[in-house]
Structure formats: C-alpha cells, structure tokens
Amino acid sequence: GKTVAIIGAGVAGLACSIRLAEKGHIVSVFEANAHPGGKLTEIQLGNYRFDAGPSLFTLPEEIEALFELHGLDTKAYFDYKKLDTTCKYFYPDGTEINAVADIETLKEEIHQKTGEPKENIEKALNKSALLYTSLSPLFMHKSLHKLSTWVSKHAFRSYGKLSKFNFNSTMHQVNKARFKSEKVVQLFNRYATYNGSDPYQAPGTMNIIPHLEFGIGAYFPTQGMHDITQSLYALAKKVGVKFLFNTPVSKITLHKGQAKGVITKFGFHKMDRVVSNMDIVNTYEKLLKGERKPTKLIKQPKSSSALIFYWGIKKNFKQLDLHNIFFSNDYEKEFQHIFKKGSVYEDPTVYVNITSTQKPDDAPEGCQNWFTMINVPNNQGQDWEEIIKEARKNILVKLSEQLGEDIEPLIEVEDILDPIKIEARTSSTQGALYGNSSNNKYAAFLRHPNFSKRIKGLYFCGGSVHPGGGIPLCLLSAKIVADNFE
Numbered sequence: 001g002k003t004v005a006i007i008g009a010g011v012a013g014l015a016c017s018i019r020l021a022e023k024g025h026i027v028s029v030f031e032a033n034a035h036p037g038g039k040l041t042e043i044q045l046g047n048y049r050f051d052a053g054p055s056l057f058t059l060p061e062e063i064e065a066l067f068e069l070h071g072l073d074t075k076a077y078f079d080y081k082k083l084d085t086t087c088k089y090f091y092p093d094g095t096e097i098n099a100v101a102d103i104e105t106l107k108e109e110i111h112q113k114t115g116e117p118k119e120n121i122e123k124a125l126n127k128s129a130l131l132y133t134s135l136s137p138l139f140m141h142k143s144l145h146k147l148s149t150w151v152s153k154h155a156f157r158s159y160g161k162l163s164k165f166n167f168n169s170t171m172h173q174v175n176k177a178r179f180k181s182e183k184v185v186q187l188f189n190r191y192a193t194y195n196g197s198d199p200y201q202a203p204g205t206m207n208i209i210p211h212l213e214f215g216i217g218a219y220f221p222t223q224g225m226h227d228i229t230q231s232l233y234a235l236a237k238k239v240g241v242k243f244l245f246n247t248p249v250s251k252i253t254l255h256k257g258q259a260k261g262v263i264t265k266f267g268f269h270k271m272d273r274v275v276s277n278m279d280i281v282n283t284y285e286k287l288l289k290g291e292r293k294p295t296k297l298i299k300q301p302k303s304s305s306a307l308i309f310y311w312g313i314k315k316n317f318k319q320l321d322l323h324n325i326f327f328s329n330d331y332e333k334e335f336q337h338i339f340k341k342g343s344v345y346e347d348p349t350v351y352v353n354i355t356s357t358q359k360p361d362d363a364p365e366g367c368q369n370w371f372t373m374i375n376v377p378n379n380q381g382q383d384w385e386e387i388i389k390e391a392r393k394n395i396l397v398k399l400s401e402q403l404g405e406d407i408e409p410l411i412e413v414e415d416i417l418d419p420i421k422i423e424a425r426t427s428s429t430q431g432a433l434y435g436n437s438s439n440n441k442y443a444a445f446l447r448h449p450n451f452s453k454r455i456k457g458l459y460f461c462g463g464s465v466h467p468g469g470g471i472p473l474c475l476l477s478a479k480i481v482a483d484n485f486e
C-alpha cells in the first residue's frame with residue numbers, strides 16, 4: 001500500500017479514507033479542527049442538541065456502501081429510517097401542504113390544496129426520475145474528465161435523449177410551463193436551493209433533484225445527522241485510518257511535478273499521495289501557493305450560504321414536523337436579493353428543522369429544538385451584523401404570524417451561524433455551502449476534477465469539486481477518487 005495524506009475530515013475526507021484503507025493504503029487524515037465532520041457536526045445549548053449544518057439525509061446507500069466495502073452490516077453501526085412526511089409547506093395565505101412520501105396521497109394532497117391536476121404532478125415526478133436514471137450514472141458516479149466516461153454504453157444511451165434534459169431552459173421556466181398553480185411552481189423551484197442555486201437561473205436539468213426525495217426517499221439517522229460523522233469516523237478508525245486533529249496543513253509539498261507530502265506544525269510528513277478535502281479555491285490559494293491555478297474554475301460564482309438561528313423553544317408545536325418550510329410571498333424577489341444584490345429579502349423563505357420530532361431527547365419535555373434557517377448570499381463583505389439583526393426580526397414576525405403565537409418569548413437558548421463563521425470553521429470560500437453555484441448550464445463541467453491534471457499523485461474530494469455539494473455527492477466524490485486512484 002501507499003502512504004496517503006487526506007487534508008480534512010469532512011464527510012468526503014472520511015469516506016475517502018475508508019475507501020483507500022480498503023484498497024490497502026496507509027491513510028492519515030489531517031484535520032484543522034479538534035473534531036471530525038466539517039460542516040456535519042452538532043452543538044449543545046443547555047438541554048437542547050442541534051445538528052449544526054446539514055439536516056436532510058438522502059441516498060443512504062452511499063453510506064451503506066462504505067460499511068459493505070469492509071464486509072460490515074451498516075445497521076450494527078448506523079441506524080436510519082425513511083420519513084413518512086418529507087416536508088410541511090406553509091404559504092403566506094395560510095395554505096398548508098403536507099408533502100408525504102406516499103405518491104398517491106401526495107398527488108391528492110397537492111390537488112386538494114392547490115387545484116393542480118394530479119397528472120401534472122405525476123408527469124413532473126416521472127420527468128425527474130428520467131433525469132435521474134439518465135444522468136446520475138454519468139454525472140454523479142463517474143469522473144467527467146476521463147474519456148472512458150464519455151464512450152461508455154450509458155453515455156451513448158444518454159446522447160439520444162439530450163433534448164429532454166432541459167439544459168436550455170431554467171428550472172423556473174420548466175416548472176412554470178408544466179404547473180398551473182403558482183404554489184406548486186414554488187414548491188418545485190425550491191429544489192434549486194438543495195445545491196445553493198437560483199431556480200430562475202439554474203438549468204431545467206436541476207429538476208433532477210425532486211426524485212431524490214420523492215422517488216428514492218428522505219431519511220433521518222435515528223441518532224441525528226451528526227451520527228453520519230460519528231459512525232464514519234468510528235468506521236475509519238476501525239479500518240486503521242490515523243487521525244491528527246488540531247493539525248491544519250499549511251502546504252502540499254511537490255517534487256518534480258509530483259505531490260510528495262504535507263507540512264503541518266509538526267513539520268514535513270512524507271507521503272506517496274495527497275488528497276485534499278479542503279475547499280478547492282483555498283487548496284490552490286493556501287496550500288499550493290506559486291503553482292499554476294485553474295483560474296476559470298476558481299472564479300466561478302459560488303453557491304448561496306445560510307444564516308441559522310438555533311433556538312431552544314419552550315413549547316411543543318404539534319403542527320410542525322421534522323422539515324418545515326414557510327414560503328416567501330415573492331420567491332423571485334427573494335432570489336434576486338440573494339444572487340443579484342447580495343442581500344436578504346425582507347420576507348425570506350424560512351426553513352425550520354426540528355429533530356426533536358424524531359429524537360425526543362434533543363429537547364426537554366414539552367419543548368422543541370428549532371434549527372431556523374434562511375438562504376443568504378455568500379460572503380462578499382456585507383454588514384452581517386446588520387443583516388442578522390434585520391433577518392431575525394423578519395423571521396420572528398413571519399413565524400409568529402403563521403403559527404398564531406408570539407415566538408420570541410419562547411426562545412430559551414440561542415446561537416447563530418452565519419457565512420463568516422461557516423468560512424472560518426470549515427475553510428469554505430465565501431462561506432458558500434456547496435462550492436460553485438449551478439446557475440449555469442455548464443455548471444457540472446465547471447467543477448474541478450477529482451484529480452490534478454498537472455500534479456501527479458494529487459486528488460480532490462468534497463463539496464467544492466466534482467460531482468458537487470451535499471452529503472451524497474461528497475460521498476461520491478470520495479468514490480471517484482478511490483476508483484481513479486493510481
């Protein structure tokens with residue numbers, strides 16, 4: 001086996017360590033923080049526990065694959081369940097849509113609440129499934145930078161369907177043409193935010209995303225999202241991966257065009273191969289100073305970021321579920337603010353995630369742990385103190401109105417996460433959640449490959465490179481690195 005340094009113990013770094021260990025390599029993970037997980041961590045405020053970052057869990061088979069690779073039964077290490085209700089939607093006019101997993105019931109529910117003909121919903125879901133089955137083998141599981149991907153049987157089959165993939169219209173244009181109800185358009189447009197994009201700019205191809213939730217399913221790890229980190233960390237240790245925490249890498253050392261190791265506060269660590277799970281822009285800017293950069297890729301606009309209020313709420317709102325969306329009164333304006341003006345709209349769409357609905361010990365009896373999030377622009381030097389103050393006020397007005405109760409007096413404990421903290425804690429450029437945005441039909445091709453074309457023995461995984469951000473894609477980036485590891 002080869003000696004390998006992995007820079008960063010984010011979900012992709014963990015997955016990559018597990019895969020490379022299985023191939024017989026000697027893997028050391030260098031992590032700047034005192035703990036693994038990167039964005040996928042947890043916080044405790046008094047008697048309330050919160051998952052700090054990601055809250056929606058899809059494609060659990062990508063986690064299972066890591067256990068199976070080592071001949072282990074996932075359920076013995078990591079438990080999760082399928083959700084019956086994927087999300088509850090609250091509209092400004094009082095309409096509520098219960099997006100249940102059962103498709104027949106879902107169609108009926110949406111039809112009842114909005115008048116949308118059931119066949120339109122059915123067609124949209126079928127189209128999403130078609131996009132997924134046609135494109136995911138190419139764009140999610142393979143490197144786009146190897147000829148073998150493009151001459152595969154699957155690729156040739158997809159070429160014949162190119163016109164169906166909606167590359168040339170926006171998500172919104174596609175949804176607007178297929179649905180009668182504005183509410184249903186808004187519901188389906190929202191999936192652009194799953195990779196930090198704008199439905200009014202992102203290609204219609206992004207309508208692939210609903211299939212993840214409606215076709216394959218939304219899940220919840222029974223011990224909370226943070227258990228993904230905990231169980232992958234435990235698995236990595238079990239299969240012999242070494243971890244060095246509080247150990248930021250300051251440089252990737254090269255010799256004759258080949259990665260030779262990394263430098264930390266302990267000095268030089270000689271390695272045969274290096275994998276960076278650090279944000280790609282910062283990998284070039286900070287660890288490869290003086291090397292030629294792929295400027296065009298690096299300069300691509302970044303995805304949106306998030307502003308989160310972790311609130312311990314001393315009341316049990318029975319009408320709320322695990323995932324709750326309180327829609328903005330003007331979605332287009334909201335996205336113009338985020339992506340064109342770099343600001344936050346006065347009536348933002350508010351997402352409230354409450355894990356205590358599934359895992360009661362996350363909050364005291366009769367209380368709930370509210371992870372209250374809005375999408376915000378990435379950090380471009382805005383006055384965040386002012387934005388946070390204003391947003392907090394607007395969110396409280398909105399939620400109090402929609403729930404018919406003054407929320408502020410119910411807040412027992414509070415913490416805040418903003419783009420500046422996200423950047424400081426995980427080294428993500430501009431605090432973007434998902435690396436580059438996908439507001440461009442070439443977005444998939446404008447992500448950095450999972451290996452360096454110029455520097456031998458240097459690989460990349462994580463949400464800022466191919467295939468993209470979000471837990472499942474990060475896990476797949478690790479798979480592509482392992483599959484192409486030489």
Ligand code: FAD
Nearest residue numbers: 008010011012032038039054055056248249462463470471
């Ligand atoms: P990161 O989590 O970015 O971690 C990188 C790690 O590398 C960090 O631990 C960092 O300390 C370390 N590091 C960086 N530089 C160095 C260095 N020089 N030396 C040593 N260590 C270094 N995804 C979903 O699937 N579903 C969701 O619902 C969802 N919601 C989200 C909500 C929020 C608020 C956020 C922040 C993200 C969300 N995401 C969601 C996205 C998801 O969290 C990320 O795509 C994923 O966790 C990123 O993993 P990663 O492996 O790229 O690394």
